[in-house]
Amino acid sequence: MIIKAEKLSYNYGQLQALKDIDFQVKSGELLGVIGPNGSGKTTLVKNITGVLKSDGQVYFNNKEISLSSLDRKSIARKIGVVPQKSQLKGDFTVREVxxxxRYPHQSKFKKDDKSGRKVVDKIIDKLNLNKFTERFTGELSGGEFQKVLVARALAQEPEILIFDEATSHLDINHSIDIFKFARELIKQNQLTVIAIIHDLNLAAQFCDRLMVLKKGEKVSIGNPEEIITEEMLSSIFDLEALIKTNPANKRPFIIPVI
Ligand SMILES: Nc1ncnc2c1ncn2[C@@H]1O[C@H](COP(=O)(O)OP(=O)(O)OP(=O)(O)O)[C@@H](O)[C@H]1O
Structure with missing residues (x-):
């Protein structure tokens, strides 16, 4: 078990944004978090990463590791986060970003070595960023920039990668590049991923399990076949839809009834 969260609750003033959420993430798993706008997904991620201090507990690798007790580099080797929004001050090329x-793997005295450059080159290649490497980030489209932030988080080589809607501005091809590469790293036992995903079809195709949140509560957790049902879409998303099976991988896919 790489992450175990117990009784996570969080209030913004009077508003209870998370209510007693328990869940576990297995090593090498891709857990998708789904739910309508305002259901508490980002608040959940911020509680896991220690940005917000919840009333509950988060355990990493079966031990109660408090992130606040770790230095920045140790945290960055454990968790990489791709936030929903990000700004970069200054003008940097894509490769520089x-x-x-790589900073958690560098020391003051010894800058990153050849293997670090290899990691960066592989990520650039796998995410099809080769034609962008010398461009300045200020000249990129929103989606291109988001992909560069995913690449930066992967360059940390964290044990756990957390996407807070990291693919929401990406077209379908770029989203697939990211999830395919994440799955490749998972297969090589190099990664565990928690991903907030708004595109339910993308979530159903790539995630091992899905956790559904509504109004700050965990409604259900299970594999996509169990979770993606017409009843769930109606009760959680107020959506009338048909569920079909993708013949290529037997995963469910959703056709909204319009
Ligand atoms: N800084 C804040 N101060 C007060 N209320 C907040 C704050 N951040 C979020 N909220 C509220 O907490 C609830 C959960 O918000 P959160 O951002 O976690 O939802 P979400 O599921 O990630 O939403 P979305 O899908 O729209 O990104 C919402 O009702 C939101 O308005």
Whole structure:
């Protein structure tokens, strides 16, 4: 068990944004978090990463590791986060931004070695960023920039990668590049992923399990076949839809009834 969360609750003033949420993430798993706008997904991620201090507990690798007790580099080797929104001050090329992700593996005295450059080159290649490497980030489209932030988080080589809607501005091809590469790293036992995903079809195709949140509560957790049902879409998303099976991988896919 790489992450075990117990009784996570969080209030913004009077508003209870998370209510007693328990869940576990297995090593090498891709857990998708789904739910309508305002259901508490980002608040959940911020509680896991220690940005917000919840009333509950988060355990990493079966031990109660408090992130606040770790230094920045140790945290960055454990968890990489791709936030929903990000700004970068200053003008950097795409390659420079991705290389920033290597800082947890560098010391003051010894800058990153050849293997670090290899990691960065592989990520650039796998995410099809080759034609962008010398471009300045200020000149990129929103989706291109988001992909560079994913690449930077991957360059940290974290044990756990957390996407807070990291693919929401990406077209379908770029989203697939990211999830395919994440799955490749998972297969090589190099990664565990928690991903907030708004595109339910993308979530159903790539995630091992899905956790559904509504109004700050965990409604259900299970594999996509169990979770993606017409009843769930109606009760959670107020959506009338048909569920079909993708013949290529037997995963469910959703056709909204319009
Ligand atoms: N800083 C804040 N102060 C007060 N209320 C907040 C704050 N951040 C979020 N909220 C509220 O907490 C609830 C959960 O918000 P959160 O951002 O976690 O939802 P979400 O599921 O990630 O939403 P979305 O899908 O729209 O990104 C919402 O009702 C939101 O308005």
């Amino acid at each position: 991705i290389e920033m992700g």
